[in-house]
Amino acid sequence: MxxxxxxxxxxxxxxxxxxxxxxxxxxxxxxxxxxxxxxxKPRVPVPLSCRPFSAHCRAFLPVTDGQTEWHRRDCQIEGYITNTNLQCSNLMRDLHFITRPLSREEEDYPLAFILTVHKELELLVRLLRAIYAPQNVYCIHVDAKAPQEYQTAVQKLVGCFKNVFLSSRSERVTYAGFSRLKADLNCMTDLAGSEVGWRKVVNLCGQDFPLKSNLELVRYLQSKEWRDKNMTPGIKQPPHIRRRTKYRYREIAGLPVALVGLGMKKDPPPHNLQIYFGSAYYALTRGFVDFVLESRKARDLLEWSRDTYSPDEHYWVTLNQVREAPGSNVGGGWEGDIRAIKWEDHEGKSHTGCKGRYVRQICIYGIKDLPWLIEKNSMFANKFENNFLPETLDCLEQWHRNKMLSNATVPIESSWLLATRSVEGSGNRNKCAAA
Incomplete structure (x- = not known):
């Protein structure tokens, strides 16, 4: 019991x-x-860590009433890419990549891009996002000496796109060295085998940003002046530049390119070529790319250029003066406005000064440089830095995206928008709208 x-x-x-x-x-x-x-209570979906638009940006944002305030939508690009749980299925939406051709005109004229990069992951993502279109193709060359974390992050980013890939061979790039030219050629070789029927190839560095929309690029590159021509701005080698190809130079790891000995003279250029001097940046036809990769004259000039100083500043422009080269521009000069650059020694001549700061005689832009940039007819601007006056690129990026979408002939998807606006007023207080 x-x-x-x-x-x-x-x-x-x-x-x-x-x-x-x-x-x-x-x-x-x-x-x-x-x-x-x-x-x-509804809230404007802006992360607390978002950098607000500068007051100077108002002139570059869409015109609205004085009660409207614009907010950036994404502020953690680098963290998003390096996240171990990165979902490729969401990346294009979350980082606001354009997922459809914006016009038939663009779809019918696909472009190829070569990007050579070594640092600043966020700048790379923002550049790629600005020039990205699903009909185009993109080769990214990552400097072999870039930090492993950076290389891994770029590889993760590239792995989320069908039309973006890493160069099959990576160079340890030295400033003004042959390795810089080789980096472009490695990507060019890969692009030559691409199934995408690209019409012209444009090369960029990681600190560039476009001033023209993809549609404007397409129209410019197939305009009457450039439809069948390569764009390689340059002139016959001036006397003060001739030492670059008169003497032999060599690359030394971690150091600038240096003269061999006290100045060892080189043999004359092969095939009696006249050496030109010009921009390292170009827009080339596919036929010219095949010529570069296959012709004996181009291969011999490449071999001769191995021990020259900054060969990418003579190689492309010299070959573009060869009459039998497809798309050649024999007798051409500095025409072809590829880059907007404020050189320090051009101050007072082509511009009124850098509103940011000069690095290696090139302006790192500030917000007050934007009116000058926007008035230019250039394809791209150089240079920007992520940790120096970053609000400059915030403004330019928003201006560029608005321009792209305003000329689209397809319905605009909300994920393509880079900013939102909070509308203050009766009946609309704290209501969020997209731009």
Whole structure:
């Protein structure tokens, strides 16, 4: 009898404990449910860490009434890419890449791009996002000496796109060295085998940003002046530049390109070629790319250029003066406005000064440089830095995206928008709209 009473007591204790736990669980679930279903005051979806648009940006944002305030939508690009749980299925949406050709005109004239990069992941993503279109194709060359974390992050980014790939061979790039030219050629070789029927190839560095939309690029590159021509701005080698190809130079790891000995003279250029001097940046036809990769004259000039100083500043422009080269521009000069650059020694001549700062005699742009950039008819601008006056690129990027979407002939998807606007006023207070 005593044992039976003891058993009953234990049963009651267990039952009470169970009922208490059950009651607590129901209470917790109820609180969560009510919290989740209770209407809350709508908020503008802007992360707290977002850098606000500078007041100077207003001139470059869409015109609205004075009550409207614009907000950037994404502020953690680098963290998004380096996240170990990165979902490629969401990347294009979350980082606002354009996912369809914006016009038939662009779809019918696909472009190829070569990007040579070594640092600043966020700048690369923003550049790629600005020039990206699904009908184009993109080769990215990552400097072999770039930090492993950077190389891994770029590889993750590239792996999320069908039409973006890494160069099959990576060079350890030295400033003004042959390796810089070789980096472009490595990508060019890969692009020559691409299934995309690209019409012209354009090369960029990671600190560039476009001033023309993809549609404007297409129209410019197939305009009457450039439809069948390569764009390699340059002139016959001036006397003060001739030492670059008159003497032999060599690359030394971690150091600038240096003269061999006290100045060892080179043999004359092969095939009696006249050496030109010009921009390292270009827009080339596919036929010219095949000529570069296959012709004996181009291969011999390449071999001769191995021990010259900054060969990418003579190689392309010299070959573009060869009459039999497809798309050649024999007798051409500096025409072809590829880059907007503020050179320090051009201050007071072609521009009124850098509003940011000069690095290696090139302006790193500030916001007050934007009017000058926007008035230019250049394809791209150089240079920008992520940690120096970053609001400059915020403004330019928004201006560029608005220009792209305003000329689209397809419905605009909300994920393509780079900024939102909060509208203040009766009946619309704190309501969010997209731009």
């Amino acid at each position: 005593t044992a039976r009473r003891s058993l009953m007591c234990r049963f009651r204790v267990i039952l009470c404990t169970f009922l208490v736990c059950l009651g607590m669980s129901i209470t917790v679930v109820l609180v969560i449910y009510l919290t989740g279903t209770t209407p809350t």
